Amino acid sequence: MADGVVHAGGRPSHEAAEELDRTVIAVATAEFMRGGYAATSVEHIAKVIGCSKATIYRRYPSKKELFRAVVHERCQHMVAILHNQSGGIADPMDAIKDMLRRFLDFLLVPETVETYRILIMDCQQFASITADLDRAIEPLHQRMTYLLGQVLGWPDTPANRAEVAMLEMSLRGLVTGWPLHQMLSGHKPFKSDEDKDRFFEASWNVLASAVRVRIASGPPV
Missing domain, CATH: 1.10.10.60 (Homeodomain-like)
Known part of the structure; x- marks a missing residue:
């Protein structure tokens, strides 16, 4: 019991x-x-x-609806990322860094990894549940896209908004893609918290450099 x-x-x-x-x-x-x-x-x-x-x-x-509730609970933890310290950080790059670090920590929690694994293994059966997870992540994507748009300072046009959104997804994947892939493959990506810190800082430096290049190059023609 x-x-x-x-x-x-x-x-x-x-x-x-x-x-x-x-x-x-x-x-x-x-x-x-x-x-x-x-x-x-x-x-x-x-x-x-x-x-x-x-x-x-x-x-x-049904069992499927019970599993949906489990995924929803994971989503609630995701939403909490949006309501933490990043909302009170004045510098948008610092806010992006803060959100990315907490998002990385969230993705590496075993319950999150196993949820992704189950959804991937039978994506057709869980298509609607996967959509729930995508909707939960969307506010994070929107918030980071907004912050990145502030950093870039480009004119607010549909083409520029689309470019910023694509850039945000690429940069987010730079930080989270490899560690999540390792976890899904059954490997531990970091031996210690210090290793994770070094990985994150190295990834962040590459990300920040890419943003500086885009600022210098300007918006897409």
């Missing part, structure tokens, strides 16, 4: 129901991450929690 779940007769209190909701998501996350989607049953999750399958199905009508 999961810690903190108390079972008693009758209808549970609002607080107990909320606690059970949190427990279901926490246990489902752990079990999906440990065994994968296909090998993890709602029955098994219910057994780990110490409740009935009906209790879970009253909240989530």
